[in-house]
Amino acid sequence: MSRLALLVWALVVLICRAGNSLGSNELDHATHLAAPPATYNWVGREEKLVGLDVYVSGSPSASAAVIMISDVYGWKAPLFRKLADKVAAYDYYAVAPDYFKGDSLVNISDLSTWITRHPPAAEVGTTNKLVEALKDKGIHSIGLAGFCWGGKVAILVGKETGPVKAIVQLHPAFAAASDYAEVVVPISILASPTDGLENFKGLLKMRRKEHLKVYLKIFKGVQHGWTIRYNETDKKAVEKANRAQNLMLKWFHKYL
Numbered sequence: 154m155s156r157l158a159l160l161v162w163a164l165v166v167l168i169c170r171a172g173n174s175l176g177s178n179e180l181d182h183a184t185h186l187a188a189p190p191a192t193y194n195w196v197g198r199e200e201k202l203v204g205l206d207v208y209v210s211g212s213p214s215a216s217a218a219v220i221m222i223s224d225v226y227g228w229k230a231p232l233f234r235k236l237a238d239k240v241a242a243y244d245y246y247a248v249a250p251d252y253f254k255g256d257s258l259v260n261i262s263d264l265s266t267w268i269t270r271h272p273p274a275a276e277v278g279t280t281n282k283l284v285e286a287l288k289d290k291g292i293h294s295i296g297l298a299g300f301c302w303g304g305k306v307a308i309l310v311g312k313e314t315g316p317v318k319a320i321v322q323l324h325p326a327f328a329a330a331s332d333y334a335e336v337v338v339p340i341s342i343l344a345s346p347t348d349g350l351e352n353f354k355g356l357l358k359m360r361r362k363e364h365l366k367v368y369l370k371i372f373k374g375v376q377h378g379w380t381i382r383y384n385e386t387d388k389k390a391v392e393k394a395n396r397a398q399n400l401m402l403k404w405f406h407k408y409l
């Protein structure tokens with residue numbers, strides 16, 4: 154190998170390593186403990202869309218829709234459905250698919266094997282199919298709200314322009330420089346201090362100069378998962394979840 158080739162190779166290895174360590178929030182056990190028990194009587198409906206079970210709330214004749222991409226605990230989590238209903242209350246058609254086809258994570262000890270069955274990249278195609286199905290219903294303005302695992306799916310979809318007009322990541326997992334470098338859809342990132350977003354502030358500032366619409370807020374004193382896995386009897390926890398949820402809605406009001 155020539156010296157130049159060697160140098161290039163060494164650089165590539167270095168860059169890849171940096172990419173992996175920068176804010177790579179692996180799905181670790183400590184931050185993915187099950188939520189405190191919650192109860193909620195959801196008001197939407199369970200239906201089929203593109204062969205998937207979906208929870209829908211609101212009217213399909215709304216002018217805009219929000220696809221809610223769940224965290225590892227899946228589409229049935231009570232406070233996740235509660236948020237879908239809240240989204241619908243603002244006149245969006247909220248659609249929360251069962252991406253895991255009945256295989257949502259139950260026992261946190263299974264996380265490392267579970268994730269091999271459900272790599273986020275595999276769901277980009279699924280999401281694009283859902284988007285097409287919503288277009289067929291006459292909805293041409295679509296937002297993605299991705300939670301943890303779902304945040305990764307959302308940003309991967311957001312690398313191309315189309316009917317998806319806005320993305321919100323809430324406590325995203327697997328944060329990677331390449332995603333923030335390549336996303337082209339207006340994106341709001343609502344992160345906890347452990348999600349690794351601190352590392353991408355410079356990169357996001359650069360993207361803003363390239364006229365990408367970007368909002369980043371790293372909340373203090375919250376845990377990964379705080380927007381949909383909070384303690385309902387803890388007033389402060391409820392308030393912190395609400396603050397993030399309302400920022401999410403604000404992004405959709407602006408771009409959908």
Ligand SMILES: *[C@@H]1O[C@H](CO)[C@@H](O)[C@H](O)[C@H]1NC(C)=O
Pocket residue numbers: 260261262263
């Ligand atoms: C979760 O899985 C671990 C390891 O397989 C097992 O020891 C534990 O009993 C399980 N917990 C529950 C609540 O099923």
Ligand SMILES: *[C@@H]1O[C@H](CO)[C@@H](O)[C@H](O)[C@H]1NC(C)=O
Pocket residue numbers: 189190384385386387388
């Ligand atoms: C939830 O919050 C209440 C009030 O602060 C507290 O008493 C309770 O222990 C918390 N529950 C859990 C599971 O953390």
